[in-house]
Ligand SMILES: NC(=O)C1=CN([C@@H]2O[C@H](COP(=O)(O)OP(=O)(O)OC[C@H]3O[C@@H](n4cnc5c(N)ncnc54)[C@H](OP(=O)(O)O)[C@@H]3O)[C@@H](O)[C@H]2O)C=CC1
């Protein structure tokens with residue numbers, strides 16, 4: 759498969775290595791300084807674009823590829839206020855767009871565990887609920903996309919929590935779920951959900967040991983999406 763990498767930073771580099779080790783060819787490695795190369799690329803020869811850039815670049819990168827009819831797999835976080843426009847463009851151009859806040863299988867299992875636990879805790883009003891995420895200091899957005907997905911999983915199950923708020927000290931108005939974002943090198947990504955009461959605490963944690971799980975997931979999805987059309991997500995890809 760011919761893969762275009764839109765964004766060639768920490769993630770783009772590992773994705774490129776894994777893709778090549780699985781027999782794929784990297785048709786281009788695009789960063790800010792060589793974005794002009796897109797004008798000379800033969801888009802008909804690209805099977806999939808994998809987009810891991812930065813929040814303020816994602817929309818432009820994805821729109822470019824989708825407008826050319828190239829299926830896109832994107833993991834960039836922090837731009838989702840514009841996702842509906844991309845979904846509409848995908849349908850208009852009869853191609854495919856796949857977004858996930860986290861491509862690792864382990865985190866996607868953790869998403870399910872989070873929802874299950876929230877369902878069990880929905881009537882346990884004595885427990886204070888909080889979420890903490892820890893990432894490396896180069897991360898541009900906070901909270902992480904993964905933390906937002908986890909928060910949405912809790913909000914969907916527990917009526918007394920209506921929204922989430924970023925908070926340094928865990929103090930938020932009643933009805934909000936506090937998310938604390940810590941930036942500590944070299945953390946690839948840790949997410950902790952806590953239910954705390956006077957009697958006891960329940961805590962679940964996912965700790966990524968490297969970026970390999972995110973990158974491998976993105977390559978596996980790219981292999982799967984090649985012949986697909988429409989707006990797709992991890993729920994379409996995973997069988998659990
Ligand atoms: N969904 C998931 O599973 C995961 C998502 N992520 C997300 O992926 C994104 C990238 O992460 P990471 O690789 O660690 O970040 P990096 O900062 O290491 O890499 C981002 C790259 O994007 C490039 N870039 C910036 N602007 C543009 C542009 N206009 N066009 C093309 N490329 C551009 C940067 O170029 P330059 O170096 O020239 O500035 C840089 O090389 C982040 O949003 C992160 O949150 C990360 C891990 C997993």
Ligand SMILES: O=C(O)C1=N[C@H](C(=O)O)C[C@H](O)C1
Pocket residue numbers: 835859860893897898901902903904905946947948972
């Ligand atoms: O920026 C990162 O590094 C990561 N970003 C994603 C997020 O915001 O959730 C996924 C992972 O946690 C690593």
